[in-house]
Amino acid sequence: MADLFDTSSPGADNAFASGAPRPLADRLRPQSLSEVIGQTHLLNPEGPLSVMLASGTLSSIVFWGPPGVGKTTIARLLAQETDLHFHQISAIFTGVPELRKVFEAARLRREQGRGTLLFVDEIHRFNKAQQDGFLPHMEDGTITLVGATTENPSFELNAAVMSRCQVMVLERLALPELELLTQRAEAELGGTLPLEHNARVQLQEMADGDGRALLNLVEQVAAWRLSTPLDAQALGQRLSRRAAQYDKSGDAHYNLISALHKSVRGSDPDAALYWFARMLKGGEDPRYLARRITRMAVEDIGLADPQAQSVCLQCWETYERLGSPEGELALAQAVTYLALAPKSNAAYVAYKAAMRSAEQTGSHPPPKHILNAPTQLMKNEGYGSGYDYDHDAEDGFSGQNYFPEGMDRPTYYTPVERGFEREMTRRLGYFSQLRAKRGG
Structure with missing residues (x-):
């Protein structure tokens, strides 16, 4: 096949002599389902x-x-x-x-x-x-x-x-499919594109999975009538990369924040930074990202690394003081920190379990021994009677019951053996032994 930049070739004469009456994308429209690419x-x-x-x-x-x-x-x-x-x-x-x-x-x-x-x-x-x-x-x-x-x-x-x-x-077209579409375009135009291999790949990447966008780009390159092929750098100077598909209120918004959150949860800082960058490139509000990043620290790191929340809040404050684009670096640091932090959702799971119990148990009152008694009537009703002041107890722990009377003692918080929650596991075990010893 002749090169499109070779103006002496018959194919070039056919492609450019009088100008195509129809856009390339229309001329290459498949005539049967078997011709559909992808x-x-x-x-x-x-x-x-x-x-x-x-x-x-x-x-x-x-x-x-x-x-x-x-x-x-x-x-x-x-x-x-x-x-x-x-x-x-x-x-x-x-x-x-x-x-x-x-x-x-x-x-x-x-x-x-x-x-x-x-x-x-x-x-x-x-x-x-x-x-x-x-x-x-x-x-x-x-x-x-x-x-x-x-x-x-x-x-x-x-x-x-x-x-x-x-x-x-329907899925976006992959690079092999875009290459096949490029070849069809070249056959229609009568010659190969004046691009080196790396530039050819870059042209297809610029289309971002959009076949129509690719054909428009091919048509632009063919119209240049170049005498020598372009490399990727030269092509990038002549063509603007197609803006990534992103709608701050649509599917892309929710898909990308999900990808960011799950990459952080999966302890992959490179993937997390990639999706973070994709959202910024799409025009996402950095303040929205700062809020969601902080939420990740609460939900997925929790007490395995109590410092994680502070890091997020400090980076958020840094962004507010620096503004864009410098402040985004602080948010990127928070993303990286969270991705590498030890993970635990134990507090999150405990909170949801406690919320379910609160809904199921209705209006059960606290046991009277932990109620204040500011009036004589309340004292006569037994408010505060039998309360053990923990600071006066051995080891600063009374072991009393703090759940409603008649309610079986539940367990909501089960820390993991990661990060600081190892220490929380040790503390829970210590208080559990004391509670059993003192009959609480």
Whole structure:
């Protein structure tokens, strides 16, 4: 194959002589499901879409996945495979009057013996009432709904719509799949891209799993008509890296904070710093991260390292004094400290257990011997009677019961044999022995 930067090649003349009338992404749109790159988990012979087509029945579907992975293309090809009329709308630009017209046209089409595959892009942008409007037309077979969303349908779509659809997850394209797409683009353009291997890989990484974005980048590079291939550094100077997909109120937000939290819990400072950086790069509020990092210290380190909370609060205060971007380094230090700290959720587990007991035992009063008696009436009722002042007891420990009368003594806090909680285990054992000795 000739090089695109070689302007003497016939392929270059074909690609650039008069300019392509259609974008490269449109020219390379697959004409059959077998041509779709990626999504093999759906399209392999045992995949749900293949099984559905083989059975001759196409149910309503919601495609959930990032941009540029083939949601629209697959929907169009499904209509082609099942001989359904394909009609596409976008929830961003379609209101109730337009929907009524779409449903009426589908009804007339059905009376004439042909079904309709209605593809709804950004379906999560329809409100509850608009989503409910699809239900009767799905139930009577007027339309087969195929929705596309980049947001988690569990949160964004009505339960009634979800119950009538199969949710299929589309995945971002991996580098081998982007390479295959690059090769198809080169075949269409008539030559190889003027890029060294490292630059070629970098170009594909810039697309961030988005096939459409990759084809746009390929088209830009091809239009430069270079005489020598570029290396990665030169390519980076000419092209801006695509912004990472991140929505501070959407799935990416919750997925990344979950990844950060679990990396800290898993004692992996490198992974924790990576997800921390990903969130900052996506525009996350550092104060939100500071709060969540402090919560990690409470939940996952606890008393195994009591200093962890102080470190987080100090780093948070440092961020407030320095501001961005210098203050983020302090938060990164807190992340690193937490990842390497000994882990214990014993206090967290104990707290939740105590909360359950408090709910179950209702309004049981404390035993009277630990109640104050500021009035004579309360003294006559036995308040404070029999209380042993611990400081007067041997070893500063009376061993009295502090739970409601008649309640079996529970055990909530069970420290782990890590970090400072080893000392807590020793103390618990010491007081347990004294309590048994003194009949408490």
